[in-house]
Amino acid sequence: MATVQVSEAEKVYILHGVRDDLRVDGRGCEDYRHMEIETDMVSNTDGSAKVTLGHTDVLVGVKAEMGKPRPMVPDEGYLEFFVDCSANATPEFEGRGGDELGMELSNTLYKVFNNRYSVDLKSLCISPGDHCWVLYVDVLLLQCDGNLFDAISVAIKAALFNTKIPKVHISEDEEGGKEIELSDDPYDCMRLNVENVPCIVTLCKVGHRHVVDATLQEKACSVASLIISVTHKGTVTCVRKVGGGSLDPESIFEMTETGKRVGKALHAPLMELLQEEESLGKKRQKVGFLG
Amino acid sequence: MPTDTKRVRGPEVSQSPSLFLCKNAVKKSTAANDARVDGRQRGQVDVRSVFVRCGLISQAKGSAYIEAGNTKLICCVYGPRETERKDETDMKSGRLITDMRFAPFSCRERGSWIQGSDEKDLSLMLLESLRPGVCLQKYPRSQIEVNVMVLENDGAVLAHAVTCASMALADAGIEMYDLVLGCSIRQEGATYLIDPTLLEENGYNLASGSRENLGSLTVAFLPSLNQISGLQSDGEMGEDTLTGDVRTCIEGCFKLYPVIQQALSKAVRRKAPPSES
Numbered sequence: 001m002a003t004v005q006v007s008e009a010e011k012v013y014i015l016h017g018v019r020d021d022l023r024v025d026g027r028g029c030e031d032y033r034h035m036e037i038e039t040d041m042v043s044n045t046d047g048s049a050k051v052t053l054g055h056t057d058v059l060v061g062v063k064a065e066m067g068k069p070r071p072m073v074p075d076e077g078y079l080e081f082f083v084d085c086s087a088n089a090t091p092e093f094e095g096r097g098g099d100e101l102g103m104e105l106s107n108t109l110y111k112v113f114n115n116r117y118s119v120d121l122k123s124l125c126i127s128p129g130d131h132c133w134v135l136y137v138d139v140l141l142l143q144c145d146g147n148l149f150d151a152i153s154v155a156i157k158a159a160l161f162n163t164k165i166p167k168v169h170i171s172e173d174e175e176g177g178k179e180i181e182l183s184d185d186p187y188d189c190m191r192l193n194v195e196n197v198p199c200i201v202t203l204c205k206v207g208h209r210h211v212v213d214a215t216l217q218e219k220a221c222s223v224a225s226l227i228i229s230v231t232h233k234g235t236v237t238c239v240r241k242v243g244g245g246s247l248d249p250e251s252i253f254e255m256t257e258t259g260k261r262v263g264k265a266l267h268a269p270l271m272e273l274l275q276e277e278e279s280l281g282k283k284r285q286k287v288g289f290l291g
Numbered sequence: 292m293p294t295d296t297k298r299v300r301g302p303e304v305s306q307s308p309s310l311f312l313c314k315n316a317v318k319k320s321t322a323a324n325d326a327r328v329d330g331r332q333r334g335q336v337d338v339r340s341v342f343v344r345c346g347l348i349s350q351a352k353g354s355a356y357i358e359a360g361n362t363k364l365i366c367c368v369y370g371p372r373e374t375e376r377k378d379e380t381d382m383k384s385g386r387l388i389t390d391m392r393f394a395p396f397s398c399r400e401r402g403s404w405i406q407g408s409d410e411k412d413l414s415l416m417l418l419e420s421l422r423p424g425v426c427l428q429k430y431p432r433s434q435i436e437v438n439v440m441v442l443e444n445d446g447a448v449l450a451h452a453v454t455c456a457s458m459a460l461a462d463a464g465i466e467m468y469d470l471v472l473g474c475s476i477r478q479e480g481a482t483y484l485i486d487p488t489l490l491e492e493n494g495y496n497l498a499s500g501s502r503e504n505l506g507s508l509t510v511a512f513l514p515s516l517n518q519i520s521g522l523q524s525d526g527e528m529g530e531d532t533l534t535g536d537v538r539t540c541i542e543g544c545f546k547l548y549p550v551i552q553q554a555l556s557k558a559v560r561r562k563a564p565p566s567e568s
Contacts, residue, residue, distance in 0.1 A: 107412040115506070115527045226522070236533055239508075239524040246423035246518035249541060253534050260530050 006220040014221050015207040023211065023218070030262055032213045037154065037270075038287055039162040039277060047163025050289070051155040054215065055145035058152050060137060060159040064166075066126065066180070067134040077124025077132035081109040082139065083152070089144040098141075105139070105152065108200075112153070112229040112238045117196045119160070127170050127178065135163070146216045149227055153200035154270065160197060161274045164189035198229040198237045199266050201259040205247060210255050212262050226255045230263030232271075295405055327491065329360065333482040336542045338474065341550060343455075345462040345558035353463025357455040360488060361445035366455040368463040370435035385430030389418040391439040391452055398444045399489075413449055420453045420473065420511035420521030426466040435465060446488040447475035453511045453521065454551065461555055469513040470551060471520055474543035476536050477507045478528055483536060485543050504532050510540035514548045 006014075014024060021028050033054035042048040045061040052058075069076060083105040085098025092098070113119065124133040137159070139152050166189050169181045204214040204222040211218060214225070223245025229238040239256065241247060247255075277284060331337040339360040348354035351367035358364075374386055391414045395402045417439065425435070437460065439452045450473030457471040477487040481504070484491050492507060506526020512519055519541075524533065 103408055103411055104415060107408055111523075111525050114525055117527060231527075234530065235527050236524070236530055237506075237527050239522060239533065241519070241522040242419060244419065244422040246513060246516070246520040247522075248517065249519055249537060252519055252522065252537065256530055256533060 004216045004220055006217055010217065011221045014218060018206045018209050018211060018218075021209075025215070027213075029209055029211045030258065032150075032266075033215075035151075035154070036287075037158050037273065037277075039158050039274065041286075041288065046165060047159045047161075049155045049158035049162055051151050051158065053145075053147060053151040053154075053213070055143055056147060056151045057141070057143035058148070058155045059140045059142060060152070060155040061140070062159045062163045063136045063138070064133050064163065065136060066131050066168075069125065069129065069132040073121075074129040075125050076121035077134060078121060079113055079119060079135045079137055081106045081113075081137050083109070083141070084139065085141045085144075089141050093141075105148065108149065108227065108238070108240060109137075109139075109152070109156070111240070112198055112200065115237050117235075118198060118231070118237065119196075120193055123190070123192070124165075126168055126180075130178070131170075131180070133165055135160075146219055147202055147213050149200040149202050150213060153198065153229065154266075157194055157197045157199060157270065158274055160192050161194045161271075161278075163192055165192070166190075195271075196231050196233075198231045198235075199263050199270070200227055200229045200238075201263045201266070202227050203255045203259050205245070205251060205255070210251070210258060212258070226252065226259065228256060228259035228263065230260050230266075232264065232267035234260055234264045236260060295403060327484060327488075329488065333484055336485055336539060336546060338486040338543050338546055341451075341454075341547065343458060343551060343554040345458055345554060346562065351459075351463070353459045353461070353465070355455050355458035355462055357451050357458070359447065359451050359486065361443055362447060362451055363442040364439060364448070364451050364455045365442060366437065366439045366452070366459040368435065368437050368456075368459045368465065370463070370465070371430045371433035372436070374432060374434045383428065383431055385427040385432070386434040387418060387422055387425060387427060387437065388434055389414050389421065389437045389439070389456070391417050391441070393441045393444060397441045413452070416449055416509075416521060416523055417452055417456060421456055421460070421471055423518065423520040424457060424467050424469055424471040424513055425460060426468060429466050435460075435463075444489060446490075446492045447473075447486050447509075449473060449509050449523070450475040450486070450511070454547065458551060458555060462558055469515045470548070470555075471511050471513055472544040472547050472551065473509065473511045473521070474540040474547070475507065475509045476540050476543070478504050478526070478532055478536055480504055483539060485539060504528050508533070508536045508540060510537055510544070512541055512544040514545055 017023055036052040039049045041050050042061050046064045047062040050059045083102040085093040085102045087094040126132055167183050171179050173179050202225055203210045203212055204219055204225040206218055206222045224243035224247050227240045230236055342358040345355045347356050348367050352369055354367040356365045391410055393402050437456050439456055441448055453471055453473030475486055477484045477491055506528045508524040511521030
């Protein structure tokens with residue numbers, strides 16, 4: 001991850017501030033930075049979203065392709081995640097430098113979505129055992145300013161909401177072979193139910209308290225963070241401790257509680273916003289990448 | 292992407308026959324109150340008994356072998372060695388490098404020799420779990436390599452890898468704050484299965500419990516300091532269940548602690564020169 005060098009005096013300043021629930025930019029310990037979300041930015045994808053959280057910029061594109069279902073679960077489709085840390089974000093990511101971080105992010109995403117309820121995989125089935133929809137979720141990191149997991153999870157939820165999968169009919173032809181027909185109408189598509197898609201909250205332990213949405217400077221003062229992914233009902237789908245430090249069990253319980261509270265509160269406004277954006281339809285002003 | 296050109300792997304479309312056998316075995320559903328397949332109880336802190344031995348590999352600085360049920364792991368530690376890359380952080384403290392691999396014959400289906408993303412993920416988790424326990428500031432400009440090889444995977448692999456690796460580090464004489472012990476738990480509805488076997492980890496029976504609470508959790512714990520150095524959970528769980536499971540894993544680690552300590556003291560006595568009397 002891109003790191004900044006923080007001096008001892010700066011560390012003490014940040015620690016004392018967090019202790020009094022006042023961070024360097026004036027936020028409280030549980031406040032997020034200004035977040036901007038825009039969907040349907042990339043026309044070649046089936047769904048896309050761009051999220052800007054402070055200076056962190058994440059672009060997610062979802063493409064639906066037909067593939068063979070996994071042998072153990074023939075009546076379900078699946079999702080494939082890939083995170084690419086572009087060299088635009090920091091020079092450390094040039095060439096293969098960003099691969100390690102990208103792999104860590106993808107593996108965590110697989111764990112977050114590895115349960116029965118996040119995405120209804122049965123709706124992605126076309127014909128059991130033969131064809132299913134595979135959703136390739138590709139995440140591109142454009143700018144890195146801390147708190148990548150949160151931005152990525154919000155972007156994935158927005159992109160999945162925006163995904164339009166074409167409706168497919170299977171018909172049998174004369175020799176008994178199956179023929180797949182795509183409907184001619186470009187608006188005849190199926191949408192995904194993203195109610196249960198979880199959002200990730202990263203909590204960094206700074207001093208004796210924990211902060212949500214840490215900046216790079218705050219991250220440099222913390223030894224350990226907890227990543228918790230929460231659905232809108234408050235169910236936890238993945239918890240993971242990252243960083244080279246250790247945490248007290250009591251802190252972990254406190255952080256889980258905070259994470260669950262913050263995560264739960266994130267879903268309702270997000271869904272409202274996405275639906276509002278969708279309802280604007282053609283009248284929506286596209287901000288794009290330069291806004 | 293490195294490809295394996297030395298081994299003949301068979302045609303791409305071939306499938307292992309075990310995929311077709313599996314389905315019948317899983318269908319046998321057991322009621323929630325039944326004992327587990329190997330005789331242990333559900334809902335109780337009943338970890339598998341472990342067999343541990345240190346100092347098996349003569350070439351390595353330190354090594355350990357652990358057997359828990361059918362899960363078999365071996366770990367060796369090399370170091371402290373000089374670091375290849377020298378950047379600023381290395382001047383003040385050492386570096387810990389972990390590598391966890393599965394032998395191709397360790398799982399039900401033959402794995403490949405090339406490290407997949409699962410193995411990289413497990414190596415990273417192992418690193419994060421071990422780092423708080425090792426006094427790296429005593430080894431500036433050095434690196435300590437920990438290599439874990441899974442010989443047979445019968446569940447709870449990461450948890451036992453953490454335990455094995457910390458024993459190997461202690462056997463190598465690396466200074467540590469405390470041993471790091473790992474424990475794994477599988478939550479199924481209302482009951483939990485501590486230290487699950489592979490079948491228990493992957494299968495689930497729909498008869499027991501509600502739609503909620505189906506997941507696994509692995510905890511790495513430092514018993515004397517009461518600190519959690521590694522935590523990873525999967526699947527869906529309510530927050531209270533999660534908290535309860537973490538506490539149960541900590542109990543499981545405490546149960547394991549005396550066994551590991553005994554094994555280490557035996558190993559030290561074996562290595563020590565015989566007293567002259």
